[in-house]
Amino acid sequence: MTISRRPGRRPGSADTRGEILAAARRVFAEKGFDKATVRGIAREANVDPALVHHYFDTKEGMFAAAMQLPVTPDQIVPLLLEGPREEIGERLVRLILSVTSAPETREPMVALIRSAMTNQQAETMFREFVTNALLYRVADRLEVPHLRIEAAFAQMFGIVMGRYVLRLEPLASADPEELVELLGPTVQRYLTG
Amino acid sequence: MTISRRPGRRPGSADTRGEILAAARRVFAEKGFDKATVRGIAREANVDPALVHHYFDTKEGMFAAAMQLPVTPDQIVPLLLEGPREEIGERLVRLILSVTSAPETREPMVALIRSAMTNQQAETMFREFVTNALLYRVADRLEVPHLRIEAAFAQMFGIVMGRYVLRLEPLASADPEELVELLGPTVQRYLTG
Missing domain, CATH: 1.10.357.10 (Tetracycline Repressor, domain 2)
Structure with a gap:
């Protein structure tokens, strides 16, 4: 049996947090810290912005976790x-x-x-x-x-x-x-x- | 007419100094600063140590010039x-x-x-x-x-x-x-x- 690793719009699977962080690393690298937004990172991770907020209180906290x-x-x-x-x-x-x-x-x-x-x-x-x-x-x-x-x-x-x-x-x-x-x-x- | 650029044991041609510096960069990178010697750099450059001293007073001076x-x-x-x-x-x-x-x-x-x-x-x-x-x-x-x-x-x-x-x-x-x-x-x- 093969488990698909492809990211989807899942509300909190085991690696959703990891996927958000990977998306955050890409967005911070591309846009810099100032221009990156929680909304943009949520879009890149293909999840709802509320879910990003659920895992990370602030953009600073997300940056610290991503790095x-x-x-x-x-x-x-x-x-x-x-x-x-x-x-x-x-x-x-x-x-x-x-x-x-x-x-x-x-x-x-x-x-x-x-x-x-x-x-x-x-x-x-x-x-x-x-x-x-x-x-x-x-x-x-x-x-x-x-x-x-x-x-x-x-x-x-x-x-x-x-x-x-x-x-x-x-x-x-x-x-x-x-x-x-x-x-x-x-x-x-x-x-x- | 083609001028050979191959380094030899020449006493002071136009690029002897440059060849010594290139040799110095290789020797410093390989041995570090402490273990590099004027003699070793002269050998690497295929010139007499006295010629290295003619261009550079000290190992420190050679390092500064090489870098x-x-x-x-x-x-x-x-x-x-x-x-x-x-x-x-x-x-x-x-x-x-x-x-x-x-x-x-x-x-x-x-x-x-x-x-x-x-x-x-x-x-x-x-x-x-x-x-x-x-x-x-x-x-x-x-x-x-x-x-x-x-x-x-x-x-x-x-x-x-x-x-x-x-x-x-x-x-x-x-x-x-x-x-x-x-x-x-x-x-x-x-x-x-």
Whole structure:
């Protein structure tokens, strides 16, 4: 007996979620993050938009799932904002080092960055997601100029690339707490200085 | 009349320098920066080692020429060390923004970084060059721990990638002097803090 794998307008079969994510990857790659819509992804997946909403609350959440990112902006922003404002630099450094320490959460992010650095479509998609869904939202909530949040992003982007992709020593083997102490004040100054 | 383009043991023909550089690129890619030698590159180019030294003072200089890098470590280190120590952060930020501002000097560096991020051999070559020929030398001259120079490298690596490759706004259009003001104190703290 052969089971057809062809996608149809099924209301919730085992791989509907996977089909929506595959459609999302195609639509994000083609249109970028900003111009992609839940409706357009539903059309590409041949399902009802309500079903897409059933699986994914937001376009940001769908992007994170499609790219296998370990965290969504909706999870990061509250983590950053809770706790004392004068420790936000330390919290952000610790959060990023923690999210990137395990290969299974780090590798999808690194894959996305690699694509963004070598492919024009992926670059647009990455840029729009990082700025509009992540950096500008954090900056606006903190009432920090966008340039300052991007300076903080640049610092941590360079650390993650240097530590895990280029594997510069002693950075690659440095104790996370030593990095929190070294980098926390930098991020703190950008965000509140 | 046909002129033979086949390389031989010629003492200084018009393209001997180019042949040495092509040989250098092959040897650096295969062996990495550390294990490559002037002698090995001369052998690969089928010329006398003395001729390689005639064109290139050092292995670092040959690497910079082979990769079409606009500056060699031998040029950067004195620039950083001359002038007041309390302005070294500002000088370093200004130097990097200046070297990366023109596409013709920036693109070879970006090409090297792209390769390092997607190719294992290129990554080894890049890591060895950046650490041993550049960062550790600057750090040792300044008597700064290697981790601190790598934090400064990470900051500026992230800025150059964010500004020119990922093209995040407002970073991509920011005035260089605004960036010097924002980033200078970060680098200064890493190098003297």
